[in-house]
Amino acid sequence: MSGETNVQEVLAPMRDSRARRPGVAVVTGASSGIGRATVRALASAGMTVLGVARREGALARLVAEARPGGVEAVAADVTSARDRERIVRAVDGRPVAALVHGAGAFPRGLLATMPPAQWESAMRTNVDARLWLTLGLRTPLRGGRVLFVGSDASENCRHGGGAYSVSKAASAMLWRSLALELGDEIDFAIARPGLVETRMLDDSLSAPRDSFAAGEVYAAMHERGETITAETVASFFEWLLLDVPPEEFAAAPWDIREVGHHARWLHGPLFRGR
Numbered sequence: 001m002s003g004e005t006n007v008q009e010v011l012a013p014m015r016d017s018r019a020r021r022p023g024v025a026v027v028t029g030a031s032s033g034i035g036r037a038t039v040r041a042l043a044s045a046g047m048t049v050l051g052v053a054r055r056e057g058a059l060a061r062l063v064a065e066a067r068p069g070g071v072e073a074v075a076a077d078v079t080s081a082r083d084r085e086r087i088v089r090a091v092d093g094r095p096v097a098a099l100v101h102g103a104g105a106f107p108r109g110l111l112a113t114m115p116p117a118q119w120e121s122a123m124r125t126n127v128d129a130r131l132w133l134t135l136g137l138r139t140p141l142r143g144g145r146v147l148f149v150g151s152d153a154s155e156n157c158r159h160g161g162g163a164y165s166v167s168k169a170a171s172a173m174l175w176r177s178l179a180l181e182l183g184d185e186i187d188f189a190i191a192r193p194g195l196v197e198t199r200m201l202d203d204s205l206s207a208p209r210d211s212f213a214a215g216e217v218y219a220a221m222h223e224r225g226e227t228i229t230a231e232t233v234a235s236f237f238e239w240l241l242l243d244v245p246p247e248e249f250a251a252a253p254w255d256i257r258e259v260g261h262h263a264r265w266l267h268g269p270l271f272r273g274r
């Protein structure tokens, strides 16, 4: 028996232990932050990943740096029905093993003075698009997994973050409602990633404090080193999507900071500053 065969025999059960089914992954919010890191992690794990976002240049870079065929770019605005149809067409009849709802909008400002378009962008991106894209992919998702990127904001009300909090609370209830209605055909999970070092955090730290007092909370956490890298979040998501058994995946909300599951996926410190 050749050495190569021995290696294959050792690797086979490890591959089989991954709760993976054939098919592609669809990740929205793929042009930066958590979504981009998740695309890279899933592609490195061997999946074909359809990365969805509006910025074509950033998507093109993701495609170029991945192994050939590992990442397919879909330049699309998830709030547009026509663009969501293009996402479904890009799946092209393949099964969807995983759908990650990463695209997010965080308008900062007081509800009393916020332009209606900003409120609507939070609702359309963080709630409506997650519903309509899930339903658009319902057939290819049969037997697959949907992961909602959740947030502490769904429970915490912070000055200047009202639109985001309302949308994230609605998104969490959407996760529950879809799991109730479609849970026998698709596994649904929601996961909180903590405070993550992305463009969204940068924008929160630099937003004017008079209309976004919540920025102080994020600045204090940042000072204390309580932020998490997007790559660490992506490792968590990869584990949730590929390794966690189906019943456990969909059983309860996940939080990256709960230490009980760390031994199963985390290598190194969780927080940047510790």
Ligand SMILES: NC(=O)c1ccc[n+]([C@@H]2O[C@H](COP(=O)([O-])OP(=O)(O)OC[C@H]3O[C@@H](n4cnc5c(N)ncnc54)[C@H](OP(=O)(O)O)[C@@H]3O)[C@@H](O)[C@H]2O)c1
Binding pocket: 028, 029, 030, 031, 032, 033, 034, 035, 052, 053, 054, 055, 056, 076, 077, 078, 079, 101, 102, 103, 104, 105, 125, 149, 150, 151, 152, 192, 193, 194, 195, 196, 197, 198, 199, 200, 201
């Ligand atoms: N950073 C944190 O601390 C934190 C904490 C909890 C939860 N989250 C959640 O994590 C998710 C990812 O955020 P992030 O922190 O990684 O921020 P980010 O780097 O700003 O990424 C946001 C992503 O969403 C995409 N996006 C926004 N609107 C879109 C639209 N209409 N259509 C398609 N794509 C759209 C953006 O791409 P384009 O601009 O190219 O379209 C970008 O790729 C969000 O759902 C956010 O609420 C973040």
